[in-house]
Amino acid sequence: MHPQHSYTQFRLVSGQALKAQGQPRSKRLIQQTWIWMKNKLFHSSDIKVWYTCDIKGTRLWSAHNPITRHTIHGVSDSEIRRWVEQCHRTHLRY
Secondary structure, three states: OOOOOOOOOOOOOOHHHHHHHOOOHHHHHHHHHHHHHHHHHHOOOOOEEEEEEOOOOOEEEEEEEOOOOEEEEEEOHHHHHHHHHHHHHHHHHO
């Protein structure tokens, strides 16, 4: 018979990591996702661009510039491109 060996692996963890370990995995995942979304949505200076489609399937573009707080809605692809380029040119002047 061979003796069984038992090994324990140690690692250094922060106090915050210890607190997180006490929470269920799903709760940690929700908290981490919320923090990521909040940072992306509310703290980003990137221009947000999206589109919707009308009943004919035509794309209508919209965008929001969080720096200037200007928004444009329901425009063509060439108009949205001009608007975004104008935002970048204006931002580069500052």
